[in-house]
Amino acid sequence: MSFGQGLSGLNAASQNLDSIGNNIANSGTVGYKSSTVQFADVYANSRIGLGVQVSRVSQRFTVGNISNSGNQFDMAIDGANGLFRLEQSNGAVLFSRNGQFYPDKAGYLVNAQGHYLTGYGPGGSQLERLQVPSANVPPKATTALDFKPNLPGGAEAIPTTKTQQKVDANGDPVFKPKLEPQLDANGNPVLDGSGNPVMEPVMEPVMEPKLDANGDPVMEPKLDANGDPVMEPAMEPDMETVAVNVFDPKDPTTYSNAFSYSVYDSLGNSHEVSQYFVKRPANAAGESVWDVYYMEGSTPLSPASATLTFNGAGVMTSPNPATVNLTLANPGGNASPADDLVFDVRYTGTTQFGGEFAKGKPYQDGYATGEYAGMSIDKDGTMVASYTNGVTQRLGSLVLADFSNLQGLSPVGGNAWAETGASGQPILGRPGENGLATIKGQAVEDSNVDMGQELVNMIIAQRTYQANAQTIKTQDQVLQTLVNLR
Template sequence: MMRSLFAGVSGLRNHQVRMDVIANNIANVNTTGYKMARVTFQDLFYQTLKGASAPQGSMGGTDPIQVGLGMTIGGINTIYTPGNPQYTGNPTDFAIQGDGFFIVSDGNKSYFTRDGAFSIGLDGSLVNPNTGYKVLGWRANVSGIIDTSMPVEPLVIPKGQQMMAKATSNVRVVGNLDAQSNTGTIFSAPTTIYDSLGVSHTLRFTFEKTGINQWTVTADMDGISVTGWSSTLVFRDDGVYDPASSIINPVSITPTNGAAPLNITPDFSNMTQLGGDTSISISYQDGYPMGSLTDFTVSETGVITGIYSNGLNQVLGQIALANFGNPGGLTRVGYNLFEVSVNSGEALIGYPGSGGRGNLYVGALEMSNVDLASEFTNMIITQRGFQANSRIITTSDEMLQELVNLKR
């Protein structure tokens, strides 16, 4: 009789645990990146009243006779099915389209989360504003190159950061010179260049036809002739530039504002001399003025690109993601965070879009994967299970009462 009582108690206790888990799922139905939990039951252990016997002669064998002694929690598992992305338009909100986790750190320890509701901190760090933990990834070097083989570190988007000016050192001239031009015909092409202080200047190349298939190029900066500089362009009889016969000299100019001397290599290799209108332009020059970081963008692979006031863009870093051999082994620590355990395996860190980690939805958040219809159904089933186990206890109590009454 006592076996049924204790079996009923185990049923009550464990159905209550299941109800607790269901309640927590429903409470987190709107929690960003929340992953629902699921309770599974298993029978506990058995009292063997009679063991099994093997067949002997003409007699068959007998099965064991066992009485179950209740049930227990088999597991409380985290279900990692993806939640639906919800568009927010916030450039620091991210949802993962895969199995990856964001990596955040308190400075001593790393944690993992599916909650991509981040913001820019006072120091420019990309942070989780609820905990202050910094988002980890890889920073680009001064050339904008990212090395994902290096350890991850806190990402920084330093609004107002200055990009130093760069003096022009290469200029590319493109276009066509009219092959029917008479000797002495002059055309010119101006462009804006920059000195080492970031000050802009107007550099003009002037082309004068000096012979058949031959042009002489001179230059001036801000209307002042570059003394002693000229180059000779020679074209083949099919109108294509002839580098072997041309003489191209570097342009050396000393600005009058205290900037370092300019040493510019002109490139005329894309020019032609064909019949038709003359059209000459400067397609490229590599100088630029000083600029400050005014905005940024993030790609689906997590690459953060800074937008500067001088019109240039530069890669600042890349968000890292982690995945695990057994994500179900991760330990929840609250605040939408997980940490590694002995059964999750170590974090496998890589960039978004690699190794099954998934790309990023930028400007969106992953919603909870809790299905209210399923949870309410499970709640009813759990309630009925609880009621049935309570009936076991009351019925067993009535049977015990009958035994007590036999003494009267």
């Protein structure tokens, strides 16, 4: 019986050494979980045991150190609960803690064994294989431009009209009869049928030059044949109101400030829309008035202008709501025909305070097409693609699996485990939810093998092996002694 006990001890110690050796060999394997051999004694119907047996090989699912890798497709499970859900080409499902992935020729994220990483599609809850995009992100036409400038309250108003004397075709000044209200016998103004004063020319004597007693020229009223002064209508300059400072984007004297910003049409073509701000004289309500002109190059938008007003506190009072809807018709022309570009300029927050013209932080929501540039992953498992135009796009979200009994999982190699009846069904969820661990991008989880502990365990297993071998040797000597008895 002692031979059997020793042999069982040798076998158990050998398997323990195998486990320790496997741990040491995988000390550099990403996501590896070290294993521990557990033993049990063997008894029959006797008070003396029959030796030892390996009852199970358990794995320690403690978390390994997280190391930054710099690889955009690497990811580490930062916590104890959770395994990546992988799918083989035949549809079989495996689970792993190794987060080293790369895109295959079709763009699907796979590990070194060719297993597909799975998760949820953008905004969905259906499990699918996660894929890195290869096509350009489509352009988006601008629908709104948020612009909150400060218009300088101390800017000098630019008048729109001035009054001047008319001139004729020869450039000579034009005059008109001077009028005054007609009076009745009581000296009151005569009114017409509309209640307006009846106007009549102001008459004045015609003056003519004569010589006085000393022979010097003097002006005296001209007399008619009856000796009465000759009268004629009095004349005054004929004045007119003409437009001045007519807006011209090429003439900086016709506007106070200007601002240009790029917007995008339905094909992603960029168009530089310029806004020209012109301070005008205050209106009848005492409010400050600014005219804004909209141009794309030399082409006016529709409407071509708008008016902003501000109260004495510098707060914009109109338009209300503070939005101007603009249209740029046929923005691409015949070379690159695109849909009419219709977008809002939103002035909410615009002020007129003392100081300089300030542009604030303008923002427009359109963009041109862009090529795929890279990928990042958030701690909640959301995979985000970035493009050369600065746009980001969600690719989907990782799914993690947890089990009621991790020890029931069956190791299948390749840093993976398979579900068994003992493990129970996987409990799936997004990282960070329902107790699941979070994700760290561009990082991997190192092996949790404690090299120092494994070396100590190896010494103990070696001594155990030697001791069991010694029991066999001793039993052999005892048996030899019995054989030599005469």
